[in-house]
Amino acid sequence: MKKILFLLLLPALLTSCEDVLQENPKSLAVETFYNTKAEVESAVNAIYVPLRSSSTNGMGVYIAVLEAHIDYAYGRGSYAVLNNFQGLDNVNISRVAGAWEAYYLSIRNANLVIKNAPNGKSISKADVTSYVAEAKFLRAFSYFHLVRNWGGVPIRTEANMTEIDAKRNTVEEVYGLILSDLKEAEANLPDQVSQPGRPTKWAAKAVLADVYLQQEKFAEARDKADEIIKSGRFSLIPVATSEDFQKVFGPDIITSPEEVFYLKFSRQPGQGNLFPTLINHPGTRLLGGGGGVFGLHSDSTNPVYQQWDNADLRKGIWYSWNIGIGATSLLSRKFIDPNSLEFAGAGNDVTWYRYADVLLIYAEAAARAGNAPTAAAMEALNQVHRRAYGKPAATASAVDFKLADYPTTNSFLNLLVKERGYEFQYEGKRWLELKRTGKAREIILAAKGKTIDNKHFLWPIPVSELNYNKAIDPVKDQNPGY
Known part of the structure; x- marks a missing residue:
């Protein structure tokens, strides 16, 4: 009955509207559908459907593609080619096209709410404002993933959603929309929600901080993350053993003090x-419903794993398991669900923003804004580091990093990137971070001995978009190398 308030709501609300919203939007009578709170809420719920897709081209595959790009793990089978960093083959081009389509479907469903909800006749203005803010938050969230993986992309809003052809907008234009949507979401989302999984104004602040960091607006990123920290609403979940991280990532967690914005899943x-x-x-029995297909793994010979302190409880999440490629292969217990009932049926949430993200965004942004690490920046980093060693996060400890040992912005950034590499494994964040910080070539070469080809940094615009959207030239507007 995990996450019953939100997830059990979805089948009931989406059974009647999902086919309409996903397959035949022209049949939706907007003058009769968006009139009540229940109708608008069901339309808002439809925005989440593509983001939570368990299909083979859905969000799980999107995260797997991202995680096969990085320093600490390897793709296996059809994901193995990603370890070469020479661009995507046809199989993985198809996979990322699925993510593109999912994000744009979510955007389209958000646009329907933004356009039609304000015209409802039997819904309060306050409810309309809140639901439109939620739709804009999710639209911004989708565009943020699109722009980081594809660069400039077509902007489709409620104003042009009926137009088939949409030009490829610039990166700057996409970020302009993202910031506008997030600022409105920050102003109009609730302080707290009764249904876990819906965004609050604090989630909007977290994504804003991340967007500002991406744009190198470091003072703005620092201040926005600091607002969340000073609110006192969030905290790191204490752990004493590696197994205790299931209190953070386990399939039975409904919500926690660490959760800022997660995509919710259930059995x-x-x-x-x-x-x-x-x-x-499948042999580990750590996942029910038919086991797994182990498309990703690590190896005890990997430099990241070898250089990792054995006392760090996060390292203990990895364990030795021969998957048929040698005795040194490693698997992770971070996301497991022995009681899942079907293939693609795990109850673990996707932890896009948790309090550890906020602390480490603050640490980097504060150091960069001031052109040197500060005591507050180091304290934010140390809170995450202490928890990793089973220490109380808010209390000084013998495992603390010392500010005097990292006197420059670059030395502190190198430490922070290393710590992020330990903290966010398998959360879909590492490759995006390596690109953002300009550390990708250096770190991948050191860990895997591979030189990243320029075309590997951006994914190709899908053929489905090029065939459908005549405002995009399939040669001139395609990303380099594809």
């Missing part, structure tokens, strides 16, 4: 998370 039929299927082996 309910059709509501499960696919990604754990791609990192678990």
